[in-house]
Amino acid sequence: MKTPSLVEVLMRSRFLRFGLVGTAGFVVNEAALWSVIALFDMGARLAQIPAFVVAVTFTWWGNRVLTFREHAAQTNLVNEWAKFVVANGLGGVANYALYVALLTFAPYPFDIPYLALAAGTLLGLVFNFTLSKTLVFRAHRHDAGG
Secondary structure (H helix, E strand, O other), X not given: OOOOOHHHHHHHOHHHHHHHHHXXXXXXXXXXXXXHHHHHXXXXXXXXXXXXXXXXXXXXXXXXXHXXXXXXXXXXXXXXXXXXXXHOHHHHHHHHHHHHHHHHHOOOOOOOHHHHHHHHHHHHHHHHHHHHHHHHOOOXXXXXXX
């Protein structure tokens, strides 16, 4: 019996695809965080807010084309994006709370913004996957009556 390739395993697992998109989103979030801090001379706590908006938009797009393609909206993308942002807001709140707590209370090196962001991102993963799957990208009903 042939052992499945890494790509085959990835394509069979919605959670792994979600994780892949999330990993790419983490890189986008880190880059956006660095950009906002460096270009706008903004503090690390406040800079995470616009960086999150950039990252959540990127992950919405990645999840609609890779993770939940068969359930992605065909019309009204703004509504789908808004539901994704709201649904992932719970994970975002947990992410941000841990981020700020580590910046405020953790000893070095856990108070480094980029490591604190990594910890927050991991915390938000389960919230984000579950809510995305159940609230945003759920199967669409195609009723005969409409």
